[in-house]
Amino acid sequence: MTEKILLGLIVFLVFVLVIVLGIFSYMLFKMFQKQNFISESTETKNYHDDARLKIEQFKNEYAEKQNQNFCVDHSELPAQGNCSISDEAYCELCLTKQDDFKIARKYLNLYLDSKWQELGIYHLEDLGADRLNEILKMKKSIWQKEQVPVLGQRQFKINVEHDKVEEYLCIKVREQDFERTQSLIQKII
Ligand SMILES: [Zn+2]
Numbered sequence: 001m002t003e004k005i006l007l008g009l010i011v012f013l014v015f016v017l018v019i020v021l022g023i024f025s026y027m028l029f030k031m032f033q034k035q036n037f038i039s040e041s042t043e044t045k046n047y048h049d050d051a052r053l054k055i056e057q058f059k060n061e062y063a064e065k066q067n068q069n070f071c072v073d074h075s076e077l078p079a080q081g082n083c084s085i086s087d088e089a090y091c092e093l094c095l096t097k098q099d100d101f102k103i104a105r106k107y108l109n110l111y112l113d114s115k116w117q118e119l120g121i122y123h124l125e126d127l128g129a130d131r132l133n134e135i136l137k138m139k140k141s142i143w144q145k146e147q148v149p150v151l152g153q154r155q156f157k158i159n160v161e162h163d164k165v166e167e168y169l170c171i172k173v174r175e176q177d178f179e180r181t182q183s184l185i186q187k188i189i
Pocket of ligand 1: 071072073074077090091092093094
């Protein structure tokens with residue numbers, strides 16, 4: 001009788017053990033599956049980030065290549081900016097900075113020997129893109145045809161009331177060119 005009870009108890013314990021082990025392995029399996037899923041999705045995300053980064057890099061490089069002009073006097077050297085007098089692109093060796101204007105060395109004497117007068121400061125928003133382009137075109141043509149230098153400079157002012165940055169174009173000319181350029185600009189604006 002005692003033997004039978006003992007045997008029953010052992011069978012019962014083995015049964016319980018099997019169930020506990022079963023539940024345990026099932027939980028382990030589920031946990032493993034979940035972890036796998038998480039690492040897989042992280043990998044996918046990383047892959048997307050990598051791809052996006054590469055696309056951005058490519059875009060930036062492409063834009064740089066597009067913008068990369070070369071000096072008009074040194075075809076092998078990249079341009080560092082445009083001369084405020086001639087509008088042509090020049091390299092670091094050819095450009096100087098005078099009172100916030102970039103001036104090519106070959107026009108430095110012209111800049112330093114002239115007396116410059118401010119013709120006007122125009123708010124770009126009021127001026128509009130078309131009239132701005134007209135002014136820049138006039139500036140270029142008067143320089144190329146008559147060697148009359150007109151300095152154009154973008155200036156930025158902070159509008160505190162509207163919390164925005166406003167862009168202005170400041171035009172400077174030589175004393176002797178003042179009236180002529182003034183009448184040309186007045187025709188445009
Ligand atoms: Zn150069």
